[in-house]
Amino acid sequence: MEAMKMQEQGINVLKLNTGNPASFGFGLPKSIENALNQHIQDGVGYCDFKGMPKARTAICEYEKTKGIKEITPDDVFIGNGVSEVVSFALMPLLNDGDEVLVPSPSYSLWGNSVYLAGGKPVFYTCDEKAGWYPDIQDIRSKITPRTKAMVIINPNNPTGVLYSKEILMELTKVAREAGLLIFADEIYDRLVMDGLIHTSLASLAEDLPIITLNGLSKSHCLCGYRCGWMVISGPRHLTEDYRQGIIQLTSMRLCANTLAQIVIPAALEDMETPASMVRPGGRIYEQREATVRKLEKINGISFVKNNSAFYIFPKLDVKKFNITNDKQFAHDLLYATNILLVPGSGFDWSEPDHFRIVMLPEAHMLGDAVRRMGEFLDGYKQK
C-alpha cells in the first residue's frame, strides 16, 4: 500500500518483493512464442477439465524423466497456475480442523490455502543452522491424530534452498509412519544452480500418495499465463477417493486457460531456457552472485547462500538494530531507500529477524540496492 502511494507520487520504488521475472526484462522465450503462433487455433474452445491431452502427455513424460513411475496422463490435472491448483488440491482432503504440516518459512499460499479449505496449518521449522533443511524432530513432535498431510516446498521460497536426497528420504519416512499425504511443490525444480540436481520427492516413494505440483511461471518466466499442474502418484487404492474429489472440483470450473496449455509441450522440450539463466554468465546466477557479494559486506546481516530459485532470506542482528517488528523494518527501509522487501513474517516466520530479497533485477541494480541497504542499516536503530 505504502509503496503504491509512493509510486503514485512519482517515486521510483525498486520492487524486490515479487517473484515476477517479466517485471525485470525476462522476455517471452522464443520456443513459447513459436508454439503460440503455431497452435493458437487449438485453444478456442473449452478443453477437457483435466487439461489438454497433448499438454498432459508432455507433463507426464516430464515427470517420468524426474523418476516418478507408474503415472499416466490421466494422473495429471492442469490449472491456472500452481496457485489455483493448490486451492483445489487441499479441498477434498480436509474436514474442519484437520491439520496440515507446512514449512516455516514458506510461501504464504500454502498456509492460507489450508485455512481456506477449512484446515489448520501447523508450521514446522526449517532450520537455518542446518542450511534451512526441515527439522525432522520438530515435524515428528507436531504430528497429531488430526494431521492429514505434509507440504514440502523444494526448492523453497523464501530460502532458495534445494533439499538433498537424504533429507527427502527422511521426510518420506515420517509421512509413511504417520500415514500422511505429501504435497510436493517443485515449481523451482529447473532453477537449480552450482551443479546440483533436483530430486522429485515422488521418485523416492512409490508406496506413498504424493501430489507433485509444478508449472511454467518461473522456469519459463510465464507468470502471467497462469500455467500450473498437479500429478497424483502412489498406490491407486490410497488415492482414489482423493482423485474423485479433484475430478469434481476441476470439472466444476470447466477447464483451465487453454492458451497457457498450448505452450506446455514446447516449454517442457525447451530446457535450455531455464538452464541458460542459472549457469555462470546467466542472469539468475550472476544476480545472486552480485547480491551475495554486497550482503557479505553488511555488518549485522548473516545469510545462507541460496543455491536455487531467485530468493535469499537474510537474517538481521535484532539486538544490534533493536528490531522487534519486521514490518516496521520493511517500512523504514522503504521510506529511506525506496526499496520494497517482504519481511519474514510474510512467510509464516515467527521471529522479527528475517527478510526476503527477490533477486530478479539486473546484477548491477541488485548490487547497488544491497549497497544502499547496507548504508541504511549503518546506524539504524528501530524506535
Ligand SMILES: Cc1ncc(COP(=O)(O)O)c(C=O)c1O
Ligand atoms: C513455492 C511457490 N509455489 C507456488 C507459487 C505460485 O505459482 P503460480 O504462478 O504457478 O501460481 C509460487 C509463486 O511464487 C511459489 O513461490
